[in-house]
Amino acid sequence: xxxxxxxxxxxxxxxxxxxxxxxxxxxxxxxxxxxxxxxxxxxxxxxxxxxxxxxxxxxxxxxxxxxxxxxxxxxxxxxxxxxxxxxxxxxxxxxxxxxxxxxxxxxxxxxxxxxxxxxxxxxxxxxxxxxxxxxxxxxxxxxxxxxxxxxxxxxxxxxxxxxxxxxxxxxxxxxxxxxxxxxxxxxxxxxxxxxxxxxxxxxxxxxxxxxxxxxxxxxxxxxxxxxxxxxxxxxxxxxxxxxxxxxxxxxxxxxxxxxxxxxxxxxxxxxxxxxxxxxxxxxxxxxxxxxxxxxxxxxxxxxxxxxxxxxxxxxxxxxxxxxxxxxxxxxxxxxxxxxxxxxxxxxxxxxxxxxxxxxxxxxxxxxxxxxxxxxxxxxxxxxxxxxxxxxxxxxxxxxxxxxxxxxxxxxxxxxxxxxxxxxxxxxxxxxxxxxxxxxxxxxxxxxxxxxxxxxxxxxxxxxxxxxxxxxxxxxxxxxxxxxxxx
Numbered sequence: 001x002x003x004x005x006x007x008x009x010x011x012x013x014x015x016x017x018x019x020x021x022x023x024x025x026x027x028x029x030x031x032x033x034x035x036x037x038x039x040x041x042x043x044x045x046x047x048x049x050x051x052x053x054x055x056x057x058x059x060x061x062x063x064x065x066x067x068x069x070x071x072x073x074x075x076x077x078x079x080x081x082x083x084x085x086x087x088x089x090x091x092x093x094x095x096x097x098x099x100x101x102x103x104x105x106x107x108x109x110x111x112x113x114x115x116x117x118x119x120x121x122x123x124x125x126x127x128x129x130x131x132x133x134x135x136x137x138x139x140x141x142x143x144x145x146x147x148x149x150x151x152x153x154x155x156x157x158x159x160x161x162x163x164x165x166x167x168x169x170x171x172x173x174x175x176x177x178x179x180x181x182x183x184x185x186x187x188x189x190x191x192x193x194x195x196x197x198x199x200x201x202x203x204x205x206x207x208x209x210x211x212x213x214x215x216x217x218x219x220x221x222x223x224x225x226x227x228x229x230x231x232x233x234x235x236x237x238x239x240x241x242x243x244x245x246x247x248x249x250x251x252x253x254x255x256x257x258x259x260x261x262x263x264x265x266x267x268x269x270x271x272x273x274x275x276x277x278x279x280x281x282x283x284x285x286x287x288x289x290x291x292x293x294x295x296x297x298x299x300x301x302x303x304x305x306x307x308x309x310x311x312x313x314x315x316x317x318x319x320x321x322x323x324x325x326x327x328x329x330x331x332x333x334x335x336x337x338x339x340x341x342x343x344x345x346x347x348x349x350x351x352x353x354x355x356x357x358x359x360x361x362x363x364x365x366x367x368x369x370x371x372x373x374x375x376x377x378x379x380x381x382x383x384x385x386x387x388x389x390x391x392x393x394x395x396x397x398x399x400x401x402x403x404x405x406x407x408x409x410x411x412x413x414x415x416x417x418x419x420x421x422x423x424x425x426x427x428x429x430x431x432x433x434x435x436x437x438x439x440x441x442x443x444x445x446x447x448x449x450x451x452x453x454x455x456x457x458x459x460x461x462x463x464x465x466x467x468x469x470x471x472x473x474x475x476x477x478x479x480x481x482x483x484x485x486x
Contacts, residue, residue: 027121028347036063037348042097045070057355064348069095083410098343099352100151105406107151107336108144116150117339122350123149132359132376136327136395141336151338152357155365155372159289159330160390161185161319162298165312167202167286171195175314176287178393179326182219182248182319185287190257192286205252206285207260208278212428213421215260216249218289221329222321224397232407235449238442247434250427259285263425283309289318292391293371295383315390324397331396335372408449409456415448 043049046068054066074087088106092115102110110116123130130138137156142149161176168175173191180188189204196202207215225241228234236242252258259279279285281301288294301308318330337356339349355361362376374380377392423441426432432440 027125028350030347037061037345037351038065038067039099039345039348039352040067040069040095040097041099041352042069042071042092042095042101044101045072053352053356053361056361057352060355061348061351064351069097071101085406096340096342098340098345098349100338100340102151102336102338104144104333104336107141107333107338110338111145111148111150115341116145117341117343117346117349119149119151119339119350119353126354128354129359132362132378134375134377134392134395137333137375140333140396151336152353153333153336153375154357154361155335156375156396157291157330157332157334157372158328158391158394159291159318160315161287161289161317162280162294162313162315163287164280164283164285165314167192167283167311171202173286176316178317178390179320180316181322182222185319186248186252186257189252189287190255193256201284203256203259203279203285205258205287205289206279207258208280208288208290209261211261211263211421212249212253212424213417215253215258216245216420216424219249219319220245222319224321224324224329228405228408232405235442235445237445238438243434243438246424246427246438250424250434254428254430263421278304281305281308283311291371292373299384314386315388317390317393320394326395327397328394329397331394333396409452411455411459412449412452415452416445419444419448 041049049066049068054068058064069091071088071091074084074091085106092100100110100116107116122128134156137153138149141151141153145151163176165175167173171192173188176185176188185205192202192204220242223241223245225239225245226236229236253260280288281297282305297304298313318328320326320328337353339346339353343349357375359376359379362374363379365372365374366379366381373391380388380391382388419441423432423437427434427437
């Protein structure tokens with residue numbers, strides 16, 4: 001080998017060694033030696049931010065300061081209904097936070113509009129653990145970001161089905177199992193329909209909140225039924241899927257297989273009030289759908305009802321769609337943390353997001369029982385000796401069912417709820433067939449949609465006029481002040 005080649009190989013070796021020592025150039029510039037930084041963070045309010053995250057983060061990064069931008073300001077000095085999405089966009093443009101706290105709809109929209117910083121490169125470089133998250137969650141986040149990661153979430157929300165194990169045992173009825181369909185749950189629930197009378201009556205499935213329309217919403221969501229077309233211009237309720245959901249709901253209530261609160265007579269439609277006579281906590285209902293916070297109610301049930309009985313309970317998954325048996329429409333991401341694309345403090349922002357989504361926070365959250373479930377599934381294993389597997393068993397299903405369409409004015413929903421409740425009750429009472437009720441609901445619903453668009457137009461014109469008047473007034477005051485100075 002010539003001397004020239006030996007020198008070339010030696011130089012390559014030295015370069016390789018140097019690269020190994022110093023590593024590749026970081027995607028984000030490191031914090032300064034003093035660790036100082038400042039972050040403008042979007043959150044509900046300052047006190048809850050520091051209680052949830054800020055104080056703990058500052059133990060690790062004491063020199064990073066926070067400026068908390070409270071979303072409560074959006075509702076301040078507002079009169080009447082608030083278009084939250086529109087107001088949030090104005091709010092973000094005004095305050096320009098480094099770290100955003102978003103729900104899954106806003107996250108998807110802002111990611112597609114290029115308002116969020118892509119985290120893929122820094123996640124890969126720092127080998128941030130994505131394997132510890134619940135199945136399907138990272139895929140869902142990527143899907144909402146068109147294949148890229150623009151945010152992470154430390155918590156998710158979902159429901160499970162709680163059951164009274166003692167009632168099943170006492171009456172010789174087999175306990176519910178994971179991944180039952182709605183029809184299987186209704187059939188199981190119906191076995192309790194004729195047990196006891198009056199004060200001693202036992203119920204199967206119990207709907208604690210709302211009336212029949214709430215049950216319909218749950219059944220429709222499980223099947224991913226859409227209420228509108230993609231543009232929000234046409235109702236889709238006159239379809240086989242919706243007819244089947246309405247029939248299933250009506251049959252279950254009429255046969256007393258599922259107990260719901262009696263219809264309300266409120267002229268504005270159903271009122272979602274909690275029934276203080278909670279039949280499940282009282283040991284008089286066999287099953288109920290609810291979230292993780294319900295475990296606290298079970299644990300402290302004698303605080304709500306001194307006559308409440310102690311009973312053994314368990315949990316299984318919510319009813320599933322047989323066409324998609326491994327997914328759940330009740331999984332919702334309400335706390336996605338993302339970095340603004342134009343933030344000048346991306347490294348400090350990433351350190352915060354990395355901390356919030358790290359194992360330490362997940363481990364602490366697994367003990368809090370405040371209704372949020374850690375997305376890292378290795379910590380929240382059991383409560384009072386009961387397995388929590390049901391919370392993680394079903395992958396999130398991005399359904400956006402029934403009530404989620406940004407093109408539909410908010411003036412539509414309350415009138416339509418009333419129409420839907422009336423139609424469903426007519427079927428339950430055998431006053432109309434499913435076909436008759438649905439056809440009428442389709443017609444009245446489309447009329448309500450047209451009216452809502454007119455009301456939306458009038459509202460926006462009034463808001464614009466008010467905004468213009470305020471601007472003119474401010475301009476006039478400024479001019480007057482200038483004249484006075486002169």
